[in-house]
Amino acid sequence: ETGVTQSPTHLIKTRGQQVTLRCSSQSGHNTVSWYQQALGQGPQFIFQYYREEENGRGNFPPRFSGLQFPNYSSELNVNALELDDSALYLCASSPDRVGYGYTFGSGTRLTVV
Amino acid sequence: AQTVTQSQPEMSVQEAETVTLSCTYDTSENNYYLFWYKQPPSRQMILVIRQEAYKQQNATENRFSVNFQKAAKSFSLKISDSQLGDTAMYFCAFMKPILSKLTFGTGTRLQVTL
Numbered sequence: 445e446t447g448v449t450q451s452p453t454h455l456i457k458t459r460g461q462q463v464t465l466r467c468s469s470q471s472g473h474n475t476v477s478w479y480q481q482a483l484g485q486g487p488q489f490i491f492q493y494y495r496e497e498e499n500g501r502g503n504f505p506p507r508f509s510g511l512q513f514p515n516y517s518s519e520l521n522v523n524a525l526e527l528d529d530s531a532l533y534l535c536a537s538s539p540d541r542v543g544y545g546y547t548f549g550s551g552t553r554l555t556v557v
Numbered sequence: 558a559q560t561v562t563q564s565q566p567e568m569s570v571q572e573a574e575t576v577t578l579s580c581t582y583d584t585s586e587n588n589y590y591l592f593w594y595k596q597p598p599s600r601q602m603i604l605v606i607r608q609e610a611y612k613q614q615n616a617t618e619n620r621f622s623v624n625f626q627k628a629a630k631s632f633s634l635k636i637s638d639s640q641l642g643d644t645a646m647y648f649c650a651f652m653k654p655i656l657s658k659l660t661f662g663t664g665t666r667l668q669v670t671l
Binding site: 538 | 561599602650658661663
């Protein structure tokens, strides 16, 4: 059992649309991070939430936003989709703020056409 | 900014043999963590092994071990007795404890053959 569940597994959107990706973490995992993995690349850090507040952000524009909820679920929202947003989006959660014990989900494959 | 370099895009090893994957990183920090993650076709990133920079002893997890050379900023992964299930993409990653942000390399595709 992975402990981190992401939905949907695959998604196709049209350029300019908006998308919401969801992640459900294990109980007690107060830290959640989102990563973008383009084809053939390593994951890139988008942002991190700790106890429902954003506490770190990578080099991504404001149209990438997120939310973390008290029930250990979280969302990644992307507005005004661009073709380059096509990627695998990974959610990772940890029981501690340091992130020493991250557990990753299997990701959502987003295709923008 | 930290960077992680994996210079071997692809590697192949026969079952039961030993293989070493290379990773170098660049940082001015003294305290940090290093990780090796495995990503099979299922896409989930699975932690293989981790190392705290302040620990001189190399980490070991069953068939997986690392050679951590702090001065050289090198962090290689050795897989002993390779198994078909080890076939996957392997990513080296760096993390500063306070930010909890993982910086990944570009990965090494490992193929284990019969």
